[in-house]
Amino acid sequence: MQHLGVALIGHSFMGAVHSQAWRTVGHVYDLPARVAMTVLAGRRADAAAQAAGRLGWQDSTDDWKSVLRRDDVHIVDICTPGDSHADIAVAALEAGKHVLCEKPLANTVAEAQAMADAARRARAHGIRAMAGFTYRRVPALALARQLIADGRLGDIRHVRAAYLQDWLYDPGAPFSWRLERKRAGAGALGDIGSHIIDLSQYLLDDTIDGVSAQTATFVQDRPLTDSPGRTGRVTVDDAAVFTARFTGGTLATYEATRYATGRKNALRIEVNGSLGSLAFDFESMNELSFHDAAQDPGNTAGFRRILATEPGHPYLEGWWPPGHGLGYEHAFTHQALDLLTAISDGTDPAPGFEEGLRVQRVIAAVEASAADESRYTRIPR
Amino acid sequence: MQHLGVALIGHSFMGAVHSQAWRTVGHVYDLPARVAMTVLAGRRADAAAQAAGRLGWQDSTDDWKSVLRRDDVHIVDICTPGDSHADIAVAALEAGKHVLCEKPLANTVAEAQAMADAARRARAHGIRAMAGFTYRRVPALALARQLIADGRLGDIRHVRAAYLQDWLYDPGAPFSWRLERKRAGAGALGDIGSHIIDLSQYLLDDTIDGVSAQTATFVQDRPLTDSPGRTGRVTVDDAAVFTARFTGGTLATYEATRYATGRKNALRIEVNGSLGSLAFDFESMNELSFHDAAQDPGNTAGFRRILATEPGHPYLEGWWPPGHGLGYEHAFTHQALDLLTAISDGTDPAPGFEEGLRVQRVIAAVEASAADESRYTRIPR
Amino acid sequence: MQHLGVALIGHSFMGAVHSQAWRTVGHVYDLPARVAMTVLAGRRADAAAQAAGRLGWQDSTDDWKSVLRRDDVHIVDICTPGDSHADIAVAALEAGKHVLCEKPLANTVAEAQAMADAARRARAHGIRAMAGFTYRRVPALALARQLIADGRLGDIRHVRAAYLQDWLYDPGAPFSWRLERKRAGAGALGDIGSHIIDLSQYLLDDTIDGVSAQTATFVQDRPLTDSPGRTGRVTVDDAAVFTARFTGGTLATYEATRYATGRKNALRIEVNGSLGSLAFDFESMNELSFHDAAQDPGNTAGFRRILATEPGHPYLEGWWPPGHGLGYEHAFTHQALDLLTAISDGTDPAPGFEEGLRVQRVIAAVEASAADESRYTRIPR
């Protein structure tokens, strides 16, 4: 049985969630490989050491490049802000390490393109690259994909997707790196909009042909927590709305915002087809609503509330009995499982960097459309 | 006490609902006037006579012009398809009759403009004109308007509005006049999109500055029920999606469709502001969700499910005890009450034809944008 | 076509709702008879006259006995407090009038027995008697009955029924006749508990074999609105809870209370069977939740939210398109329809007085059990 050592780069929120996944995956599923949590890299040695201790990593460093030289590291898991993704990922792939990279893949299409190119080259050597669009692995959404792939919805006419948070609704909420274009690439559009772009393309197994968009920055300046009385300038979008048309003809609406007061993490997606419909809201993440017009044409038709916690539902075989719901973190455990399985099988994990690049191109098209009177903007292939 | 005779023009679905309202309003509210259901006009004498009997009208005719000459008719209630609205409404106003006209006000901006002009001229003579955007009078939505007007939501950042039906999801569903541009003016956009356009402008007390739109016709030909084997060509939109910006800066998304399989009459609207949020879905029409960030900043914050059936809620004084919900038709009874009150008080009812014209201009802008690569299209003032 | 004159006895809340039903039924359904709202009887002549004017009755009186002597009255509709039901109903039946009597049928089993006896005698002369358990005629609940009768739930194992209101949760809420044993017979148990007793027996088409009960009166004295500073003594239950066993083996729980703070009219009932389940809450009265274990055994099983507004659903043929929901009052219109149909067909309407008596016996058994250490108390046949 293969032995795989993991290096984690970055140890804030995302690093903590990934750590929980790496700690857990081998205790829940029968893995095709042995996994070690080898080393954690951060920007500062002391903070990295402390995080490694707390999060369960054997070693730590303040030099991410050093981990690429270690023979006991086989997988590099990138949880840093977007501006460093390309550097780290390309170097890791070139060093022969499998890579898992958080979304969005990069801050620009050029960076994402470089990463996808590196992934393609690495694939020739059996090296795998995966983009962290984790919501695909929420059981209810994985089930949604199955139902659509099985034709249960027929021809898809509509997608309405929204990712609603509210942590900026108060003009007094502090500045952060996520509000800086240089660090974050984009605002709500890149951070959470990227999820619904990927998710909708994944569910439909179709690609967005073009978009027509508007963006807004509602609050221009926000207090700097470390410099009382001073403010930081917001250089990204607070919210983005756009309509889209899929290659297959589906008409779609999208919204990503951090100003939906009272909505905490409402990733919502609805799909309507000629034979049925689906609806999902992450605030009730164990539920999928399904209307089956083919099966229930009569007087008992209605949206079913499927609790996606049955043994036959995706990823559930490792967990608890029906009705004993999962939480946010579990999708990351499923992601780790799928990556390890792909590496072991010698297949490409999904989504790969090519799919991450595709999302990046949609983000770029949204920004271009918003800058050009919302004109319909095609996504390059 | 004033005595007001009503003439109803048109007696299909809308005519039946309006009749129920006229029959009921005087038994539920203390009216400022006596109302008589004087005459019903239809295209065919026999059908009109039968409808009058069933719906409770004293007289009937197949000549709508004749009712304008009757001294015992003071209000003309227009429930015909959109292509006849302008002719009837202008003639009625010129004949000195108050007019209630179903939405959308007309099939074109030019017609709506002519109607608004006629209404302006008639106003000088104390004659009133009202557009039938009835959803304003659903108690939960009237309450929503109050809360926003009272500043409970603060600055409004987002509107997301959708009107979802599914009666066309099956390609085998039959052709109807609603699918013909000449009769209906527009498709889902005009029929149900007009409601969410009006409702959003009403709730925010703000106007849409511009739109960026896409429309689609998913099924081009549908079977004619009266000509087996033959089909009718669909010449209107099946669905319309658009983003919009309000004059005050609010960013909005809209969707109107008849292909949302499983959604029967889901008029949904959500509003997010700097102090709170609202959410409504007509499929649960007695409920309003309200998040009050100003009052509940702590660990008990959450969306409240307000049952809008309390005595203090709008229009409720005439009805049943708390929790004994109302239905679709009741908003029409409230509309009748408001029109009668306006006539009696000598004030203008809301929405007037000017507001109906404003909706028509948004519809036209949506169509123009969709025809011009979704380019952002301003609404003329 | 038969001509039927109706006399209404009582004109407070229930009288108003019944009036709306009588005014409406002939305009929505094709009736088998012509109906006239002939006369309204109240205790005071002036109030009765005023109510008759407002509610649409042709005549009024302060002498209910006089209406029994009128040839133009064929149906007596009793909307008075429970203490007068027996007198009026027996007299009306003996006078050859069809009777519709509000629930609970009476204040005591003896009275209810007398009424059922009178109804039996009258039946021999073609005279009909109906008890006003109106919730049976909410479309979603009528659909529930159909599904159970069709075997869609299999063997019924559980009923959990609750009727929750909150108008007494505040100790300062005023005294009313509903809190007086002499007038009201019982408290929450009789007023709203009677509904869930009847409804559960109706849905299952089975009878309660016995009950084990507890009751409570949380607030003993309440302010008299017409005598400031003085209080009235509450002599009925504020709440009743009981478990029950049906003849067929179903195990059930019941709760009726006016102290469920925040619940306005939450008549809830859930039924679990060997093939499926149903759930209903009147606060969302147009919805029925249905889990079909026989049809959906796989990974798409779940409770369906059926919007009971389709043309094929019970009573819907007269109303609006799908999704255009009904309200509280509509069940009374359906009740009027069913009574008129039964009279016209010469059949017995359901529920008859015998079924009303059966409910009264359950109420008496609940009280007896509560007074005897909750001992299991059988319902006499």
Add this chain to the structure above:
Amino acid sequence: MQHLGVALIGHSFMGAVHSQAWRTVGHVYDLPARVAMTVLAGRRADAAAQAAGRLGWQDSTDDWKSVLRRDDVHIVDICTPGDSHADIAVAALEAGKHVLCEKPLANTVAEAQAMADAARRARAHGIRAMAGFTYRRVPALALARQLIADGRLGDIRHVRAAYLQDWLYDPGAPFSWRLERKRAGAGALGDIGSHIIDLSQYLLDDTIDGVSAQTATFVQDRPLTDSPGRTGRVTVDDAAVFTARFTGGTLATYEATRYATGRKNALRIEVNGSLGSLAFDFESMNELSFHDAAQDPGNTAGFRRILATEPGHPYLEGWWPPGHGLGYEHAFTHQALDLLTAISDGTDPAPGFEEGLRVQRVIAAVEASAADESRYTRIPR
């Protein structure tokens, strides 16, 4: 910093969940002690060894008594069926080990009494005993307790509690040890009814005075999976329903069943008080419904849907951002945290064995009442 070694006894479903908690707790919270997963004990050596490997335990044994003799074991975590709880727990306490014991505490009151006695004796030596009523540690329910303790609900009038599962609704579902009185003690009543008994007493900080109960066994014989064609006799209840009165006057209903077709793990509890109400359903475990009649007396009153995922909510400081919900297993991590904290602080964890005994007495009273014509049966103090 104290070092605490844990021994787990039993490694099926509960053992797996507890293992996940022990593996995780130190990586999420700042623990007051170091924890080691020292040894796992099972009935068969090979199965225990395999489970230890998979679940992350350092050692394994088929002799639970041997773990009591180990100096590196300080905590014994009992996850076996109820018939062995007393033996193991008493021996462990007498051996000076802290004990965490799954619920129900025992199969009989006598056993539970012996365990509570042993816990009392051990306490004198600083040894702690905790009963595993884990639902207390679901954040939404811990918040519910806080709100009630803070007086936000006023005087409590009603509790309605139900724990609904459906894994036996099909008569063909196989026999298991949970259906055998000797092994399981009771059926649904002990397995899941015990949770709602404990939870209600915990939330109200009050004790049940007495109960009036009925139980049923719907299916007498079920197929034995290991003996095709043969069946096992069900000797426990399939369902139990009872009403109860709390010492403080609250009136309550309870139901525990494994026949609620379509309900997977619906632990539901509602509480109504003179100032407000709460409602919870474990199928949406991150939500608490709260109606605050004191704060919202006006036209915006309604049940708030609190997402119990804010940093200020109980146990949330260690987890993810708002809206990133938790799952079933997390309450076990919280339980481990609370036990470790109590041991470190030298205080008694809650619930202790005395509280577990109290639940056992209610279970016994329910069975006694059901066997005695549902007569109201007081719980001994």
